[in-house]
Amino acid sequence: MEEARSSILLPGNKVKVIIIMIVSNQHKAPIFDVLLSHAKRNVISLHCPGHKNGRSIDRKLKEYTNEEVYKFDVTVFDEVDSLHDPVSSIKKSQELMAQAYGVKNSIFLVNGTSIGNMAMLLSACDSGDSVILSRNSHKSVIAGIILSGVWPIWIQPKIDQDLDLIFNSTYEQIKDSLDKYPETKAVFITSPTYNGIVTDLKKIIDLCHKRGKIVMVDEAHGGHLIFNKKLPISATSAGADLCVQSTHKVLSALSQGSVLHFNSNLLDFNKVKKIVSMLQTTSPNYLILASIDLARRQAFLYGEKKFNNIINIAEYARDYINKHIKQMQCFTRNTIKKLGFDLDVTKLTINVTKMGLSGYEIENILSNKYNIQLDYADMFNLIAILGEGTIKKDLEIFVRTLKDISKKYPGLQKNWTLKIPSLATEMVMKPREVFLSDKIKKISLKKAVGHVAAQVLTPYPPGIPIIIPGERITKEICEYLLEIASKKRVSGQESDMLSTIKIFAK
Ligand SMILES: Cc1ncc(COP(=O)(O)O)c(C=O)c1O
Incomplete structure (x- = not known):
């Protein structure tokens, strides 16, 4: 239930506050509901896919999974709605998503944020336009640059060689770039980074809008931010024109489930819709769609509490590593704030340079010897991504294992000399x-x-x-x-x- 207040002025300047209770529909999951009712009907399938409600799914796969789940794997027909031209359950679910994030429109993506990044660039720019971007953008952004034919104006990201960390673009860098290239059509920001670093989005977006520039944000790692007050600002709250989030990375959607949010006065939503449609499959996986639907429901209803818990778990692990493992370090939100950025504390970056082993080597040890799989490692760091499903016990085992590794694998007993390189920014050709x-x-x-x-x-x-x-x-x-x-x-x-x-x- 949501509450709206409005006030009227009575004679004698007395204010009467009227409280209207608005029934929120966020507890609904229209895509899931329709699929469930379809699955229960046990219809004879004369449509794609060929496994026919799971009947011919290989025995080995069925032994390990619940056969019922395959009844959700259907094709496009009226009852389950169409992703490309939604009129019923998918339309309603996308409207609920837009309402949850406070934007004008949301479009579900079944091929991840990767196509969302391409769609944003293709929607906002024409061939030959220039776009300001941080050089540490994801490879799908480069794909978007190639497909759209824009000229990238790169910002060299700040690199901290002590933390072995690459930051995103700052307000000052974007302002300098806009001053130097006033003809720029748009600005593309990645925030948070893989390590959870969030830039000063509100200030940057306000500046860009004052200058009439479109702002796109790759928020692949930030779909959860809006649901907890302790987390940094999300791109949707900061006013981005377009923003893509991987609902599958931290929230509970299945892999490939992402959302593109539209909240612009500078762009035409119909154009965005058409471009997304050109890039998406005509056979969307309805399990992914249902999982996006339910992930929104779950995050809206329980996100505040859930992420309070996840934040506590992350802080426990960070604290343990910093206090008990002298060869490993985790930077804190305070450290990052002092450097002018904010941190999504649910991302745990563990610097291992003092181990004399690379992050890759420790990642392999964790996986092969201890049954722990990380999301990512580089030469210097390990990154653990916490999400809706994380429980404290997992992190307790993880930090104790790291302590064990620090004792058993002393490595070369010398620090790395290799540094993160400055990325090239000189564009000779488009x-x-x-x-x-x-x-x-x-x-x-x-x-x-x-x-x-x-x-x-x-x-x-x-x-x-x-x-x-x-x-x-x-x-x-x-x-x-x-x-x-x-x-x-x-x-x-x-x-x-x-x-x-x-x-x-x-
Ligand atoms: C910053 C960033 N943007 C985009 C993507 C692509 O997201 P997806 O895997 O949902 O396609 C990733 C994936 O790791 C990413 O880290």
Whole structure:
């Protein structure tokens, strides 16, 4: 139940406050309800998919899963509504989502935030427009740049070599960039980062809007922020024109379930809808749609309490590591605030450089020897992502295991000397032009300095491309690639060992 207050002025200037109780529909889950009632009808399926309500799903898969679940895997027909042209349950569920986030419209995505990022760039910009972005954007943003044909104006993200951490763009950096390139059509922000770093969104968005610029936010990691007052501001509350969230990353939707929020006076919603429709499959998975529907319901009704608990669990783990494991460190919200950013404390970044082992090596030890799988590791850090389903016991085991590892694996007993490289920002050619060009050749990575890259190379996760088409390859980047190539596969490498790179041949 929501409460609305309005006041009227009575004679003698007395104010009468009228309280109107508005029945909120947030407890409803229209997509799930329709699918459940469909599943219970046990209809004869003469539609796709071929497994026919789960009947022919392989026995081995069925042994491990509940057969009933496959009755939710249907195709588009009137009863279950259409994602591309919603008129009933999907329409209602998207309206509830928009209401929960306080935006004009929300569109469900069944291929993750990845296509949301592409859709935002394609909706907001025409080919040849320029867009200001932080160079540590996700690889799907680079895909959006290539597809849309925009000119990226990169902001070099601040790198803290003590914390081994890359930040997102600051207000000052975006203001400088807008002053320098006033013709820019839009600004694209990633917040929070993989590590949970949140930039000063409200101030940045207000500035951009004053200058008539469209603001898009990749909030893949921030779908939960709006549901708990202790967490940093979300892009929807800060006034972004477009924002995409992976409902599956921290909230409880199934993988691939994301949402694109529209809240703009500068853009046409119908255009956004058409572009999203061009990028989505015509056979959306209804289980994913139902899970987005229920994730919203759950977060709206119970998010405040749930995330109070998750915040406490995260702070317990952070505290334990900082007090009891001297070779590992977790930065705190205070540390990040002093550096001018905010932190979503539910993300746990654990710096392991004093172990003499890389983050990758410890990630492998955790997985192979202790049955603990992290979301991400790099040379310097481990990242644990907490979510709706996290319980304290998991974190108790995790921190005790880290302590055990710190004793059993003393590593090389020396600190790493490798540094996070500055990402290249010199764009020589438009990414789309190089991507589509046939003047491409392969050369040794060792000889690539100074050439124009013609390929995307992305250590994954976190999925930030270290090389993108059209940019000048720097010495620092070459050295970094050679170093990490010996430790981990890099997404985009075309042979077993990353020893060559594609460049634009003049
Ligand atoms: C910052 C960021 N943006 C976008 C994505 C892509 O999200 P999805 O996996 O939902 O496609 C990721 C994935 O890790 C990400 O970290």
